[in-house]
Amino acid sequence: MQFVAGPAVTAEWICTRCGVTNRKLVAVGRHEIMDRCVHCGLRHRVSEDERPVRWRAEAA
């Protein structure tokens, strides 16, 4: 897991290909990140949703 300086939140997102739940630390104030699925490696654009923890993911 990568180090994030300062306050951070955990973003959970579901891989659109294999369905695995991924988690990433995101600095507070960021609303979109790029991440790779830990299981299949597919790259996703992950964006904040109205729910605090579960983020939206789309293959990118």
Ligand SMILES: [Zn+2]
């Ligand atoms: Zn995957």
